Amino acid sequence: MKSHDxxxxxxxxxxYCCLVLALFVGEDRPVRADPPIExxxxxxxxxDLASPKVVNGTVRADMLLRPAAPNLNIELEGWALGLGxxxxxxxxxxxxxxxxxxxxxxxxxxxxxxxxxxxxxxxPGLVALGLPYNVLDQAFRGHAAGDExxxxxxxxxxxxxxxxxxxxxxxxxxxRNNFDEGGTDFVADPQTSADSIVVNELQDNVDALSVAFxxxxxxxxxxxxxxxxxxxxxxxxxxxxxDIFVFTPSEARGQGGDKWGTSLDGRMVRSGDPPCTAQCxxxxxxxxxxxxxxxxxxxxxxxxxxxxxxxxxxxxxxxPPAPPGLYASSLELGLRQGxxxxxxxxxxxxxxxxxxxxxxxxxxxxxxxxxxxxxLGASATGAGADVFLMTPSLQEPTxxxxxxxxxxxxxxxxxxxxxxxxxxxxxxxxxxxGIRAQASIPAVSSWGLAVMVLLMLIAGxxxxxxxxxxxx
Numbered sequence: 001m002k003s004h005d006x007x008x009x010x011x012x013x014x015x016y017c018c019l020v021l022a023l024f025v026g027e028d029r030p031v032r033a034d035p036p037i038e039x040x041x042x043x044x045x046x047x048d049l050a051s052p053k054v055v056n057g058t059v060r061a062d063m064l065l066r067p068a069a070p071n072l073n074i075e076l077e078g079w080a081l082g083l084g085x086x087x088x089x090x091x092x093x094x095x096x097x098x099x100x101x102x103x104x105x106x107x108x109x110x111x112x113x114x115x116x117x118x119x120x121x122x123x124p125g126l127v128a129l130g131l132p133y134n135v136l137d138q139a140f141r142g143h144a145a146g147d148e149x150x151x152x153x154x155x156x157x158x159x160x161x162x163x164x165x166x167x168x169x170x171x172x173x174x175x176r177n178n179f180d181e182g183g184t185d186f187v188a189d190p191q192t193s194a195d196s197i198v199v200n201e202l203q204d205n206v207d208a209l210s211v212a213f214x215x216x217x218x219x220x221x222x223x224x225x226x227x228x229x230x231x232x233x234x235x236x237x238x239x240x241x242x243d244i245f246v247f248t249p250s251e252a253r254g255q256g257g258d259k260w261g262t263s264l265d266g267r268m269v270r271s272g273d274p275p276c277t278a279q280c281x282x283x284x285x286x287x288x289x290x291x292x293x294x295x296x297x298x299x300x301x302x303x304x305x306x307x308x309x310x311x312x313x314x315x316x317x318x319x320p321p322a323p324p325g326l327y328a329s330s331l332e333l334g335l336r337q338g339x340x341x342x343x344x345x346x347x348x349x350x351x352x353x354x355x356x357x358x359x360x361x362x363x364x365x366x367x368x369x370x371x372x373x374x375x376l377g378a379s380a381t382g383a384g385a386d387v388f389l390m391t392p393s394l395q396e397p398t399x400x401x402x403x404x405x406x407x408x409x410x411x412x413x414x415x416x417x418x419x420x421x422x423x424x425x426x427x428x429x430x431x432x433x434g435i436r437a438q439a440s441i442p443a444v445s446s447w448g449l450a451v452m453v454l455l456m457l458i459a460g461x462x463x464x465x466x467x468x469x470x471x472x
Contacts, residue, residue, distance in 0.1 A: 033133065033194040034436040035182020040175060041212065042067040043148075043419065044075055045186065046090045048207035049224075050114075052189045062088035062227075064219075066212055069183050075212070079281065081221065081247055082233050082323045084309050085302065086285045089224040091241065092344035092363070092417070093208040095217045098351040102157040102360075104422050107150045107429060108387065108401060109175065110343065111206040111417035112408075114145040116385070120171045120407030126152070129427075130436045133174035133194050135407055142198040145205040145416070146178025146188030150434070152426050153405050157347065157360055157389075171407040173430040178204065181435055194435050209343070209417030218353055219247045220327055222341040228288065231299035232306060234326040241340030242330035242369075244361070246353040247321070280312035328355035333363075334396035340366040342384065343418030361390045362400055364415040379403045384414035 047054050049061045053072075059065060062078025062085075078084045112118075118136030126132075138144035149172040178188040188204035213219055223230050225241030233245055284305040291301035310320045327346070330337055332355055345362040348355075355361070365372055367384030377399030379386050385403035390396075403409040423429045 032438060033177070033181055034130075034438045035184055036175065036433045036435055038432050039182065039184035040421070040433055044093060044208075044210045044212045045206050045417065046093070046208040047188070048205040048416070049087065049089050051204040051207075052202045053204050060086060060088075061207065062090050062223075062229075064090065064093060064208075067185060067187050069180060069185065069187055072187050076219070076249060077277075079309060079313065080249075080321055081219075081245075082306075083223065083227065083229045084281055084284060085228050085288055085305060086281075088227040088229045090208050090221055091224050091366075092222045092341050093210045094220045094344045094346040094419075095210055095213050096220070096346060096348040096351040098348055100157075100347055100422075102347075102358075105154040105156050105424055106420040107153070107423045107426055108155060108406070109148055109150050109209065109419040109421060110172075110406065110415050111146075111148055111209055112139075112144055112385070113414045113416045114203050114205055115412040116144060116408070116414055117410045117412055118144075118172075118407055119382075119404075119409045119413070123152070123171050126171070126173060126427075126430065127437075129431055131173050131430055131434045132437045133435055134172045135413075138174060138194065141192075141194075141196060142201060143178050143190055143192050143196070143203055145203040146186050147174055147194075148176035148186070148206065148209065148417075149173060149406075150175050150421075150426075150430060151401070151406050152430065153401075154423060154426050155401060155420075170405050173434045175433055175435065177435055184435070195438070206417050209419045211419060213249060215249050217249060218348065218351060219249060220344065220346040220348070221245055221247070221324075222344060225338070225340050228298050228302040229306065232303055233323060238337055240330040240335075240337045241366070242333060242335040242337070244327040244333070244341065244344065244346070244355075245324040246327040247324040276316035277313065277318065280309055280316060283312060284309035325353055327353055328361065332392075333361065333390050334394065335365075335371050336369075339369040339371045342366045343387075343415050345418055345420055356392050359392060362387055362418065362420075363390070363397075364388070364418060367412075367414045375399070377402075379409060381411045382409040382413040385409065387415070387418065 044064050044066055046064055047059060047061060053059050054061050059072060060078055062083035063074050064076040066073045066075045078088055112135055117139045120136060122132050122134045122137050135144055135149055138147050152171045152173060174194055177185045177194045179185050179191045181194055186206055190198050190201040192198055222244055230239045233239060287308050288301050288305035291304055313320050330339060341363050343364045347360040349358045364387050365384060372378050372383040375397060379402055382403040385406060385408035386399060387401040388397035389400040403413055
């Protein structure tokens with residue numbers, strides 16, 4: 001190498017070293033994750049009783065919500081579902097999906113509870129595609145309960161097995177964050193990015209999930225077994241958290257014929273005066289509490305509270321709809337009374353609201369459900385994250401998707417909400433609809449800038465000295 005080439009190389013190297021060192025002594029700007037290329041439409045969903053927004057009274061656990069950032073719309077009040085007491089909790093929701101072809105492939109969409117940790121780290125191949133967020137990652141960051149994930153496997157009702165390409169891992173990808181990630185979020189607490197880490201912060205828990213419904217849809221739902229209104233739904237003598245009920249939203253009309261009402265400060269009301277309906281719910285709950293304090297049973301006190309609620313709503317200009325029907329009892333689903341359906345997808349092929357013929361139901365059970373210890377194929381650990389299939393012709397449910405297929409399987413893992421989207425290529429779907437990483441660009445701090453200037457001055461001195469002619 002010629003001497004002037006060496007000198008040129010030395011000068012260039014010195015400048016590069018100065019720049020690299022200055023960047024390292026700089027500071028990183030906090031960044032947010034990037035939103036999906038094509039965000040999925042906002043779903044219908046609910047929060048559980050322990051969610052901050054429920055505890056502080058922003059919404060209730062028996063309300064069906066829809067994200068409308070920066071607010072939440074209330075798509076359906078709890079009283080329309082035969083609920084309405086503050087301790088009522090919608091556990092799962094679905095529409096009929098009557099036009100779905102059993103041969104079509106789809107990805108599962110799901111949410112998990114606060115205790116879920118996940119077992120599969122983000123797949124390196126998906127990370128390389130800019131998709132570093134999955135259940136384990138978001139649980140580590142402290143805010144997985146308010147997220148929506150997708151399976152990286154494809155499923156088909158007819159095959160009843162995962163349709164997985166060899167290159168696609170058994171894992172999950174984050175589709176919707178708990179809080180603002182480009183307008184695709186659940187407007188949930190904590191108010192963090194997918195890229196943020198929080199410790200011991202309260203989390204809103206997405207407790208039910210479904211494609212948004214319209215007035216002509218049937219809405220299928222389950223409620224937690226501790227909901228006081230459960231005892232009066234459909235007049236069953238032995239109510240269960242594994243019962244599935246069905247309701248037609250168009251029945252929730254005001255006397256003026258309004259179907260959905262109007263949006264007021266981000267809250268959806270049916271008709272009449274919002275303070276009037278809120279007061280009706282408060283009065284009914286006061287009645288229930290007083291009755292329980294005086295020794296009344298849950299069923300007697302709930303019935304009295306609902307009589308008071310219905311009468312008050314009529315004064316407000318609302319005609320409460322008929323109680324929801326029973327789509328399928330826990331017995332018809334091959335389950336036990338003590339079970340609790342935690343998430344749900346109904347395929348009611350003729351949309352008649354009756355579990356019959358070629359209907360199919362996909363569901364998961366709460367981790368403390370007794371049937372999880374007896375159902376054939378249930379995971380040895382993390383069975384609360386298994387998805388089961390039931391049809392009218394089966395004696396008991398069969399395993400549809402194991403926890404491992406979703407990157408889950410820890411003993412604490414539990415699916416809390418379930419939905420699906422038709423899809424032919426899971427990887428393409430994830431890249432198109434998944435929340436993406438945003439590269440952190442170092443920003444030079446004032447201290448780093450000073451160091452950079454000093455180093456470049458030194459470099460200039462060295463280079464200058466090499467340019468002086470040598471003594472002859």
